[in-house]
Amino acid sequence: MKELICIVCPKGCHLKVDEENNYAVTGNACPRGAEYGAAELQHPVRVLTSTVKLNGAARRCPVKTNGSIPKGLLFEAMRVLDDVELTAPVTVGQVVVPDLLGTGVDVVATKSFA
Amino acid sequence: MYQLIVIGGGPAGLAAALKAKEEGLENILILERDKELGGILNQCIHNGFGLHYFKEELTGPEYAGRFIAQLEGTGIEVKADTMVLDITAREDGVKVVSAVNGAEGYMTLETATVVLAMGCRERTRGAISIPGARCAGVYTAGAAQHFLNMEGYMVGKRVVILGSGDIGLIMARRMTLEGAKVLACVELMPYSGGLNRNIVQCLNDYDIPLYLSHTVVDIRGKDRVEQVVVAKVGPDRKPVPGTEMVFDCDTLLLSVGLIPENELSRQANVVMDPRTNGAVVYENMETSLPGVFACGNVVHVHDLVDFVTAESQRAGAAAAAWVKNGPAASARTIELKNGAGVGYTVPQKLRLDAVDKAEIFFRVRQVYGNASIRVMDGEKQLAAFKREHMAPGEMERITLPRKLLEMAAGDTLTVEIAEA
Structure with a gap:
């Protein structure tokens, strides 16, 4: 039995995950907590948010992965973003890096620039 | 003359203006100090916003972007890069807002109602009187967040964070991902001031130690921070001699609390609540000045932006009702007091x-x-x-x-x- 704090939402439920019983989760207030608890002990994943260069602007363009990627890939993913440059116009949701590191997850812009 | 002037174009101001429009107001103006709308959400590039309001997990810029997009076609006027200097209530009830910007210069604007949505500011080193050298390398966490997320500058390579509020925790992760080494997060209280999920995903994920019941007792360095000294504190929150730990670092980030930014409210003689550092408000977010409403972090510091949105929609609706029906009248007003264990309440007054x-x-x-x-x-x-x-x-x-x-x-x- 392993105790975890759920990070799916700000509520922060205290989960108990039974590794010997098919990763059954208790203490969760919603189904997403059960999903998180079971996944966290088997293959932890995170959404990555960062910024990329925006040519011709005095600010960065914020981006995110549009799904979770394996926790172990976070730093490698950050290195991929180092070389990304965008130029306006940028639309929120626009794919910036498709299929990040073969995960099937895209990096997308989280703000529009006219 | 405007029906409503909203001061501040962050999540609070945007929600208030949009709601007032929806409730039938026509002449609405948003005044924003920054060059763009969205407020602090612009630099909060992490996700976790909107679970209550949109039922999905958005980043800060996405959350703000949804409201900014809703402005289109509403006729709500926006003046960005504009600083409000003063609000006065004339004897006939009209409010006069004086403001200035580079394009139009000084202006005085008349309005029936005002929504105060100026948000809050971070407490600084001076506010908590940390002793030590006055060298470079001491930043509030939000200032560092602005440098990094908006402008693309790293503020340091080896970092100690004082305070375990959410901004500090978020910055611990962010600095780590960008290549800095975060040596410690130090918290005066025996518990964290941040959300549990942020302790897990920002500190534990990256093996950053959290020192509860500790504080910074010295900052050493000539031109730039070289060392930060941390000591344990007793139940009286005073440092315990002999428990000092020295961290070799070039940066100290402070995440030691937020204070509602109410210079304008005070100048306008709005009655303030010393517990919240915000205005005393009624059930509809109206302040002691009739027709002047307040919402969001300028009233009390919220944990989730979703609640800011909900509160600000109430303020916007109330401003619309005020224009249409006049001031709220009530034979009876109940005042809420805080008893044992409660720091404050908002609203403080309820007109039955x-x-x-x-x-x-x-x-x-x-x-x-x-x-x-x-x-x-x-x-x-x-x-x-x-x-x-x-x-x-x-x-x-x-x-x-x-x-x-x-x-x-x-x-x-x-x-x-x-x-x-």
Whole structure:
């Protein structure tokens, strides 16, 4: 039995995950907590948010992965973003890096620039 | 003349303006100090916003972007890069807002109602009087966040963070991902001021130690921070001699609290609440100045932007009602007092005739497990709400129906915490 704090939402439920019983989760207030608890002990994943260069602007363009990627890939993913440059116009949701590191997850812009 | 001027174009101001428009106001102006709308959400590039309001997890810029997109076609006027200098209420009830910007110069704008949505500021090194050298390399966490997320500058390579509020925790992760080494997060209190999920995903994920009941007792360095000295504190929150730890670092980030930014409100003689550092507000977010409303972090510091949006929509709707129907009148006003364990309540005053169900927000003063929130009329308990877990880092909310408020014998009710 392993105790975890759920990070799916700000509520922060205290989960108990039974590794010997098919990763059954208790203490969760919603189904997403059960999903998180079971996944966290088997293959932890995170959404990555960062910024990329925006040519011709005095600010960065914020981006995110549009799904979770394996926790172990976070730093490698950050290195991929180092070389990304965008130029306006940028639309929120626009794919910036498709299929990040073969995960099937895209990096997308989280703000529009006219 | 405007029907409504909203001061501040962050999440609070945007929600208030949009709601007022939806409720029928035509001439609405948003005044924003920054070059773009969105407020602090622009630099909060992490996700976790909008779970209550949009039922999905958005980043800060996405959350703000949804409201900014809604402005289109509404006719709501926006002046960005504009600084409001002063608000005065004329004897005829008209409010005069003076403001200045580079394109139009000094201007005075007349309006029937005002929504104050200026947000809050970070407490600085000076506010908490950290001793030591006055070298470069000491930043508030939010300033570092602005440098990194908006402008693309790293503020340091080896970092100690004082305070475990959410911004500090978020910056611990962000600096780590960008290649810095975060040596420690240091918290004066025996519990974190941030959300549990942020302790997990920002500190634990990257093996950053959290030192509870510790504080910074010295900053060393000539031109730039070279060392930060951390010591344990006793139950009196005073450093315990002999417990010092020295961290070799070039940067100290401060995440030591937020203060509502109310210079304009004070200048306008709005009655303030010393507990929140925000205006005293009625059930509809109206301040002591008739027709002047306040919402969001300028009233009290929220934990989630979703609650800012909800509160600001109430303020926007109330401004619209004020223009259409005139001031809210009520034969009876109940004042809410904070009892044991409760730091403050918002709203502080309830006009009974204007209340259907009053949503009361507050923060507790310490961590509680299995406790009840009690609404007391003197010694008599009118209502109790059980909670499994409460912490100062999380805003609490109770809903009081008008029927219950009418049971009050006098004109005050007290909200308090009772441990089971």
